[in-house]
Amino acid sequence: MDKKETLHEKNELLKKVGKYSVAAGAALLTGNMANAAVQAATSGVPFTIDYNQHGIDFDGDGLFEVFVNGDARFSSWSSSSSWFSYSGNWAYLESGSDPDAAYFEVIQHGVYANDSYDPAALPLNHLIGPTLSGTSYWSNSFYATLMSTGSGIYNNNDGNFDMYPNETRYVGIRFSSDETNWHYGWIAVQANPLPYSSGNFGQVINYAYETEVNKPILAGNSVTVPLLPIASAAGLGLVGLFGALRARRKKQTV
Numbered sequence: 001m002d003k004k005e006t007l008h009e010k011n012e013l014l015k016k017v018g019k020y021s022v023a024a025g026a027a028l029l030t031g032n033m034a035n036a037a038v039q040a041a042t043s044g045v046p047f048t049i050d051y052n053q054h055g056i057d058f059d060g061d062g063l064f065e066v067f068v069n070g071d072a073r074f075s076s077w078s079s080s081s082s083w084f085s086y087s088g089n090w091a092y093l094e095s096g097s098d099p100d101a102a103y104f105e106v107i108q109h110g111v112y113a114n115d116s117y118d119p120a121a122l123p124l125n126h127l128i129g130p131t132l133s134g135t136s137y138w139s140n141s142f143y144a145t146l147m148s149t150g151s152g153i154y155n156n157n158d159g160n161f162d163m164y165p166n167e168t169r170y171v172g173i174r175f176s177s178d179e180t181n182w183h184y185g186w187i188a189v190q191a192n193p194l195p196y197s198s199g200n201f202g203q204v205i206n207y208a209y210e211t212e213v214n215k216p217i218l219a220g221n222s223v224t225v226p227l228l229p230i231a232s233a234a235g236l237g238l239v240g241l242f243g244a245l246r247a248r249r250k251k252q253t254v
Contacts, residue, residue, distance in 0.1 A: 037215070040208035040222045049091050049146070049189070049201040056096070058175075058185055058209040064096035065175050066104065066187070068146075070201055089196035091159070093119070093144040093171065093187075100177045106144045107172030109136040118145045121160040121169035121189075122219045128172040128184050129216025138174065146171070147202070149195045161202070165193040168205055170219035185209030186219045 039059065047054055051072060055064030070091045095104040107128065109120035120136065127133055147162035161169055171187040188205035210217040 037211040038208055038217060038222045039211050041206050045207070046190075046203045046205045048203055051199045054204070056187065056204075056207055057098075058183070058207065059098075059100070059211070061098070061100075063098035063100070065098045065101035066096050066173065067094050068092075068187075068204060069094060070199055072199060088149050089199060089201070090148040091146045091196070091201040092148075093146065093173075094142065095175075098175075100183075101175035103140065103176045103179045105138045105140045105174050107132065107136050108139045109134065117141075118159050119161075119171045121164055122172050122186070123169065124220040126170065126172065126219040127216055128174075128186055128219055130182070130184075130214055131216075136172075144171075146189060147191050147196070161189050161191040162194055165191050167191075168220070172219060173209075176213075181213040183209050183211070183213055184215065184217045186217060188220060 049068055049070055051070045054068045056066040056068065057063065058065050068091070070089070072089050093106070095101060106119040107122065108116060108118065109122070117139075118141075122128075132138070145159040147159035149162070168188050168190045171189060172184075173187060174182040174184045176182045185208055187207040189202060190205055191202040192200060208217070208222050
């Protein structure tokens with residue numbers, strides 16, 4: 001077998017492996033797209049967090065899983081053992097009207113917290129799902145404070161998002177109708193700098209959730225987790241190429 005014929009065979013082999021890599025990459029991409037079930041908001045965002053109530057409808061069925069509220073108030077009450085008063089501005093989440101979200105919880109995490117009893121201000125790509133990292137945990141709160149300013153017996157500033165003014169951070173949420181099958185999602189919040197005397201707390205930039213139950217999502221990401229990189233297809237193609245060339249070389253030298 002002369003060198004010209006050997007070179008021709010190698011070129012043909014490269015063409016075949018190239019076609020295989022493209023096909024494999026397309027198959028992986030198609031498979032991931034078919035499995036991708038993250039649904040992000042396509043309208044109504046961003047919106048301002050103010051003194052009005054804003055509903056978040058993750059699944060687009062016209063019912064709100066979560067409400068985002070703002071309030072300016074003075075509150076006081078007393079009991080036989082204590083007295084409490086509070087005045088200031090307060091932005092918070094509360095459970096919505098959708099029966100599919102009868103149970104609503106948020107991620108709390110001391111590392112990302114000014115107040116560990118409020119929703120953590122999660123960074124981009126933080127894992128939100130059945131398994132949480134570090135000291136994160138799920139908590140069911142009637143009111144989930146995002147940010148506040150004021151005065152009272154307790155912390156002057158509750159919430160964690162005011163710790164990151166003008167920066168996009170994420171609420172990790174989950175909701176369920178039965179406390180067994182959970183949908184996981186995120187809400188992107190950008191807080192304005194303190195104080196909030198005008199009632200303009202910041203914005204909800206966007207939100208998304210995983211339509212498949214008990215499946216994780218990454219904060220700020222609209223791609224299903226995990227996603228196999230398309231580069232893997234190229235890697236498979238290269239492995240096949242080198243293996244085939246090695247085998248062909250051994251055959252020719254025997």
